[in-house]
Amino acid sequence: MKYNRICQILGIEKPVIQGPLSWLTDARLVAAVSNAGGLGVLGPNAGLTAETAVSTPEETAEKMREEIRKTKKLTEKPFGVNLIPTPENDIWTPPILQVIKEEGVKAVVYTGYGEGAIITSLFNAGSVFIGTEESRVPQSVKDKIINANGLDLLLFRTLPDYYRSLPGKLADKLVSMDKAGASNEELAQTMGGLRGLRIGMLEGNTDEGYIALGTGIGNIRSIKSVAEVVNELAIC
Known part of the structure; x- marks a missing residue:
């Protein structure tokens, strides 16, 4: 693989960064991306469900700490955490940022509030990982994805x-x-x-x-492992 400055900066082997996917990420998916040589990213509400979701900034930060520690148990490779600061009275970012510092997470993926095109593109960049074996998305949703194309959206x-x-x-x-x-x-x-x-x-x-989903879902025709997806993206 050709020399890549981004790989050097992030300490990863392949120029693949998993787009933040909010609820759809968890330690298993993120660790799988990092173990495959890319950069896995924990999104907001990573690993949570309707039953385990919390409502305060402090509780949210501690839930992220739990998911960070779970990820560390599954990989020794670098991974990131997604932050979405708000323009005014941002009570959510400071406690999560403090947890990120305390836990020694090496990369922060910043998504600016109101930058719709950026937010959408980052989610689209993660769509390819939604249909993987390691994804926490239910099989019923994965089946819909592999049977659809961009024209169905x-x-x-x-x-x-x-x-x-x-x-x-x-x-x-x-x-x-x-x-x-x-x-x-x-x-x-x-x-x-x-x-x-x-x-x-x-x-x-x-x-x-x-x-x-992103319009590229037509390229997702089967359920693959994260490692297969990372390798395919790395040689594109």
Whole structure:
């Protein structure tokens, strides 16, 4: 493989960085990416479920500490944590950043609030890992992914930008609202933010949640190991 400055800076073997995937990441997936030579990244709510989710900045930071320590038990390679600072009165970032420092995490993947194109592109960059063997996404969602292509995705406006989702009751409703002229705020409220992501992609309920993916899903035709995906991306 050719010399790569990013690899040298991050201490990784292959120029592959797993896009942050919020609820869809956990220690197993992230460690698998890092063990394969890339950089795994724990997203917000990594490893959590509806039952284990917490509501305060301090509790959230401690949950991230738990997932960081689980990841360390599975890999000795570098991995990162995703931070999403807000522009005003940011009470969430400081405690998580403190945990990152205390736990010695080497990389922080910053996602700026309001930079919709960046947020969407980072999520899309992680789509290829959603359908892997190590992904915590249920088999029902993986099956939908490998049987779909980019033309199947529904496009609708929301905050902070456009989203694409596989068809489902909620996604269909959002498209109808968009066509009827609903505001971005109304669409965002109906969409349910990351809660809608959890319900759709982690619980497989597309009546109340959505399955957000990038247009490159047509290239995902089978369930592969993370190592296979990293190797394929590294030689592209």
